[in-house]
Amino acid sequence: MTDLSPPAALDRDRIRELFDLRSSYNSFSGGDYTDDPYPVWHELRARAAVHEGTVHRLTGYPGEAMFQGLPFPDRPHFSVFGFEACDAAFRDSETFASSPVAINPIGDDVGVMNSMLSMGGDQHRRYRALVQPSFVPAKAKWWIVNWIQETVQDLVDRIAGDGRAELNTDFCAAIPVLTITGSFGVPVDQALVIRESLRDPAAVVRILAPIVAARRESPSDDLISVLVQAELKEADGTTHTLSDAEIYSFAILLLTAGSGTTWKQMGITLTALLQRPEVLAAVREDRTLLKACVEESVRWLPTDPMFSRHVTRDVDFYGTTLPKGSVLHMCLGAAGRDPERWDRPDEFDPYRPLKRSLGFGGGPHICLGMHLARAEITTGINALLDRLPNLRLDPDAEQPRYVGLYERGATEIPVLFG
Amino acid sequence: MAGQGLVTVDQTLCVGSGMCIVYAPESFDHDEHAKVVALDPMGDPLDAISTAVEACPTGALRLVPQEQEA
Numbered sequence: 194m195t196d197l198s199p200p201a202a203l204d205r206d207r208i209r210e211l212f213d214l215r216s217s218y219n220s221f222s223g224g225d226y227t228d229d230p231y232p233v234w235h236e237l238r239a240r241a242a243v244h245e246g247t248v249h250r251l252t253g254y255p256g257e258a259m260f261q262g263l264p265f266p267d268r269p270h271f272s273v274f275g276f277e278a279c280d281a282a283f284r285d286s287e288t289f290a291s292s293p294v295a296i297n298p299i300g301d302d303v304g305v306m307n308s309m310l311s312m313g314g315d316q317h318r319r320y321r322a323l324v325q326p327s328f329v330p331a332k333a334k335w336w337i338v339n340w341i342q343e344t345v346q347d348l349v350d351r352i353a354g355d356g357r358a359e360l361n362t363d364f365c366a367a368i369p370v371l372t373i374t375g376s377f378g379v380p381v382d383q384a385l386v387i388r389e390s391l392r393d394p395a396a397v398v399r400i401l402a403p404i405v406a407a408r409r410e411s412p413s414d415d416l417i418s419v420l421v422q423a424e425l426k427e428a429d430g431t432t433h434t435l436s437d438a439e440i441y442s443f444a445i446l447l448l449t450a451g452s453g454t455t456w457k458q459m460g461i462t463l464t465a466l467l468q469r470p471e472v473l474a475a476v477r478e479d480r481t482l483l484k485a486c487v488e489e490s491v492r493w494l495p496t497d498p499m500f501s502r503h504v505t506r507d508v509d510f511y512g513t514t515l516p517k518g519s520v521l522h523m524c525l526g527a528a529g530r531d532p533e534r535w536d537r538p539d540e541f542d543p544y545r546p547l548k549r550s551l552g553f554g555g556g557p558h559i560c561l562g563m564h565l566a567r568a569e570i571t572t573g574i575n576a577l578l579d580r581l582p583n584l585r586l587d588p589d590a591e592q593p594r595y596v597g598l599y600e601r602g603a604t605e606i607p608v609l610f611g
Numbered sequence: 612m613a614g615q616g617l618v619t620v621d622q623t624l625c626v627g628s629g630m631c632i633v634y635a636p637e638s639f640d641h642d643e644h645a646k647v648v649a650l651d652p653m654g655d656p657l658d659a660i661s662t663a664v665e666a667c668p669t670g671a672l673r674l675v676p677q678e679q680e681a
Binding site for chain 2: 283322328330331555564
């Protein structure tokens with residue numbers, strides 16, 4: 194353990210730069226997009242089941258935006274916007290594969306593209322099964338008690354006396370990165386170094402290597418210990434433990450997914466509540482309503498609104514022939530507002546009947562960390578409501594807006610309390 | 612409340628996503644390998660159970676058609 198508590202070790206300006214969606218770090222995925230894409234997406238969904246082109250081009254974004262499944266400039270691209278088509282593609286992972294090539298995680302290449310994110314079929318199932326037990330709903334308490342609760346309380350301590358705060362970067366952004374790095378045993382002062390280095394796997398490996406070595410010697414109650422002790426069943430029935438390279442790729446995937454998404458969904462949920470004071474008041478009174486608010490936020494404005502698959506055989510898909518080798522983009526943001534599945538789809542309404550959206554993806558690759566994300570968002574918002582009386586948007590500050598194309602989130606969330 | 616025999620479970624298809632537990636927490640659980648287990652009795656209303664079945668991302672759960680009560 195380090196004796197640096199999160200508030201002391203996390204430099205506020207550095208967090209801002211790393212997490213502000215409009216900063217250069219995030220322009221990569223269309224962070225400078227400021228329009229509301231939903232009217233265009235409604236139009237596209239109504240016009241045809243399958244469109245030729247990428248989601249960003251069809252949405253009218255003039256630049257090049259990157260995400261999983263892009264750019265692949267030499268391949269044909271198609272996009273779907275309806276719930277049914279997105280769901281069908283997610284579920285048929287043989288026709289719609291996560292990678293254009295087979296994945297060999299044993300080799301020396303370390304990174305997300307060499308992790309289970311890109312695997313398919315039986316290989317994906319075997320790797321995912323190693324970590325799934327650490328991410329089931331029943332493990333939420335393990336995460337909360339060991340890593341989430343203390344971070345959340347420390348962050349509230351830092352602002353509780355001020356009467357005002359900017360919650361997006363000063364609160365939401367820090368929680369997931371500290372949770373996932375904490376679960377790896379990475380000291381707090383190195384958490385931001387990791388966040389900064391995610392596109393440079395070698396730098397992350399330098400931080401992780403001594404931890405992996407230490408856990409191989411002496412396992413403890415954390416995620417790296419789970420990975421070093423995991424036994425992978427091969428297709429032929431033999432088992433082997435994970436190599437260092439496999440563990441690093443696993444860890445980088447979990448870090449990328451864990452530190453980049455949940456905080457934005459937390460900010461989206463918070464903004465939706467703060468902009469609807471009657472809903473916020475209802476949640477304050479009855480915290481069980483918070484679950485429905487989180488689910489509704491994931492449907493209504495998922496932070497990652499698009500995922501992609503590689504077409505493995507010529508296939509007729511909703512009336513369009515997709516050639517083998519093409520890329521299919523599923524706009525799950527648009528799918529979450531499909532009027533075929535939801536009444537008044539553009540309304541944020543936590544009282545609607547609970548029903549699955551595709552905000553966490555779908556099919557066998559559905560988000561591994563979704564119950565952890567729910568736990569982080571719920572613990573964070575509950576702590577704010579418990580400790581910051583009369584929490585409300587600051588009427589004199591610039592109001593929060595949703596920005597970003599492939600990584601969406603709120604700008605700033607200026608609040609008053611007390 | 613529903614009884615046993617309402618849902619069939621195929622553990623070979625289950626990836627342990629836990630989606631069923633989100634919608635019907637009193638009817639489904641995981642074993643130690645994060646494979647789905649249907650509880651008996653199932654403690655959620657029928658509409659929550661069918662929401663959970665529909666939510667399974669890998670089709671590991673199936674509703675068994677029930678005979679209408681006279």
